[in-house]
Amino acid sequence: MNKKKIDMDMGSKMLITHAPHIWRGFSISRIMYIVVIALIFPAAAAVYFFGYWSLVLIAVCIAATVLTEYVIKKLRHKRFVMDGSAVITGLLFALVLPPRLPIWMAVTGAVFSIAVVKEAFGGLGYNIFNPALAGRAFLSVCFPREMTTWVLPSYFNPDAVTGPSPLGESFIAQGDKLTLYRDLLFGNTSGSMGETSALLILAGGIILLLFRIIDWRIPVFYLGTVAIGSLLAGDDIIFQLLAGGLMIGAFFMATDYATSPVVGNGRIIFAVGLGVLTVLFRNFGPMPEGVCFSILIMNAFTPLIDKYIKPKPFGYQGKKKNA
C-alpha cells in the first residue's frame, strides 16, 4: 500500500487562524442585497405612479451615495467594500424624496447622508442616525418649499400636477372612505416616491421577514402603537396606518441594525417609542409628517436602551458582588 508522505511546508501554505473554522455564510452583502430586492417593490410603485423620472432620481441618488462613500473611504485610507450598504442608503433616500425634487438638491442630500451621517461617525455600523432619513431631514431644513411640493400620480405622463399629500392640511379626499383607503393601499396618491403604495411596501416587508432580515417586533409594535394611539386620539386608524411614510419607515427605516437596539425587548421599547412620537407629531406637531423625526429621535435613544435592556445571562444569581 503506498502511503503518501507529505512534507508540509508550514510557512508557505498552512493557515493559522482562530476557531471557529466554519462559517454560516450569511454575509453582510447577502443581507444588503435581499433588502435591495425587497425595495424593488416600492421602487416599482414609484416608477408606475410618478413616471420614468423616478428612475432617474433613484439612479442619481444611488450613484451619489456610492461615489461619496468611495471618495471618503479613499480619503480616510480605508478599504472600500461594495457591500450594498451605500446602495441601500441611496435607494431608500430617493424613495423618501418628493418625486420632482430638483436633481442637485437630491445629490446634496445624498452626499450629506453618506459623508456626514454615516462616514463621519465611523462608517458602517458606527452611525447613530439613519443616513437616509437624516439626509431627508437635512433637505427639509435647507429647502423646505421644494421638500413639501408634492405631485399627484401622473403615471407615465412626464408632466405632473402638484397637489397636497394625504397628511397635509389642505388635502380633501375625493370620493368616499373606501376609495381613499384603496388609493392609499395601492399608492394612487401623492407623497414621496416610495411611500405611497402601502401594499408594495408590505410585500417588500414580508420578504424581509421571511428571510429573517428584520425583527418582526419593530414593525408590529410600531404600527400597533400608532393604531392604538390613533384610536385614543380619535383619528381614522386605517388612514393613519396607510398614509405618509409610516409603512416604509416601519419596515425599512426603523429596522436598520446599526440604529436600532440589539436585544428583542429593547426593540419593542424602541418601536413603542416610535409609535408614541409619531402619533404626537401627527396630532400636535407643526409638520404634517412625524415618522422621519420620530425615527431620528429614537435612534438617539438606542444606545441608552441597549445599556439597560440586556439578556439575563445563563445561571444569573443576582447582582454581582465585587470580587
Add this chain to the structure above:
Amino acid sequence: MAVLIKKKSKFRGLHLPENKITSKKPIEPLQLPEKIILPLIQNIGAPCSFIVEKGDMVETGQKIADSSAYVSSPIHSSVSGKVKKISKIMNPATSRLMDAVTIESDGQDRWAGIEKVFNINLTQDYRRLKSIIDSLKKEDMLAAIREAGIVGLGGAAFPTHVKLKPPPEKKIDTIILNGCECEPFITSDHRVLLEYGRQVLMGLYIISRTLDPKDIFIAIEDNKRDAITHIKDLIFEIGFDDIFKIVSLPSRYPMGAEKTLIKTVVGRAVPMGGLPMDVGVVVNNVTTAKAIYEALIEGKPLIDKVITVTGEFENPKNVLARIGTPVRELIDLCGINDERTNKVIIGGPMMGNTLVELDFPVTKGVNCVLARDSRIPDEQNCINCGSCVRICPMDLMPLVYVRTVKSGRSDGLSDHYIENCIECGSCAYVCPANIPIVGYIKTGKAMLAKQKSDK
C-alpha cells in the same frame, strides 16, 4: 421501566452541517508509533514533573510524570523504550511553550507488570462484575482512577478523581454521561458507544458507585440512532434498566456543552461562575467511563485514545492511537489531500486549534485531527445585527466584548459576564461581518487576568 426518553430542548442552538463522514468506520488500532512525545501539561490543573530522566528505559504503562497538587493527574508512557530527550513544544491552544519528553519506542510494547486485575469475560460475567464493583471502597476506586491518569476525555481534560469527589456540602443526585458529540466531523464517542458499549456502561456503574446518585442519564444526540439502540439493548442485557436512562437529545450545537446539557436534561441552570456540582450534577464523557472500566477492572492506565482523523484525507477513519503519537503519523496513515488542505486542526471545526507543527502529539485532550480548506472572508465592521446575541447559549452579548476589546479597554467586560463564555464559537459562526469574536473574547479574558495579577 422507561429507559429511553426523548427530550425536546428549549434551547434552539445552531444547526451545523454534520460531516460525520467517519461514523460508520470501525475503530482501527494503530501500529506502535516510532516515538511518542508526552507534554507535561495534558489536563486542567497543575502540570506534572518528570520522574524519569534522559536515557532511562521505560515500559508501557509506567508512570513517567506526576504532581503532588490535588488537581493533577499522572502521565504514563504509552510505549516501551528509551527516553530520548526532554524539550519544549508549543501548545496550539495557548501558544505557550511546554515541557515534553520524547520516548523512542523499542517496538516491543512491554507492559509494566500489569496483569488483568480481575479475570472477567465481559459478555457473560455481569453479575460477578457488578458484585466486584459493589465491593470496592470509594477511596480505593478514586485512588485507582487517579493512579491510572484518567482525566475527562471529552476534551476538557479535568482530573476525573477530583470531579468524582466533590466537597461534602455538595450533594450529588444526578449523573449525566455525555455521549452528545455535538461538533461536526468528530465521531470518536459515537464509535466508542457502538464498539465499547459494555465497557462504557460498566464504567458508568463504577462512577455511580463513587457518588450514590438518584438518577443516571446517558445523553446521546439523536443523529446517533444506532448508538442509542445499541446502548438500550445493552442496558437490558446487562440488567441496568432500573438505574440507567437514555436521553435522546436534538442534534444542535453546543448540545454537549456541560451547562446547556444539564439545563436540557434536568432543567437546572448551573449558576454563573459555578460548577455542575453546585446544582447536584456530575457530567462525564462516555470515553472517560470506558477508561475508568479499563483502569479498575483491567488494570490499564490511560495510554491510548480513540481519535477521529477526518476531513480532506483519502481514508478518513477512527483510530485507537497511543497517547503521544505525533499527528504526522496519523496524517501519513490516512493520506492527506494536500491540494485541498490549508489547515490542520486539533479538535473540531468549532473549537479546535490550528496546528503550527505536525509533530504535535496526541494528548489526553485530543479527540480529532481535521484537515480542511477553510478560508473565511476578512473581518468587517460590526453592523449591530444582534445575531451573536440571539445565538449565544450562555445568553451573553458578544458584540459588546468585541467593541470593548477593540477600543483597548477591559472595563465593562466583567460587568457583561465575560467569564461565563464557554468559547463555543456559535457567535463567530453566525456573524455576517466575519468578526473573529472568540479571538476577541480570549483577548478580553487575558486582559482581565492580567489586570487581576497586576493588582
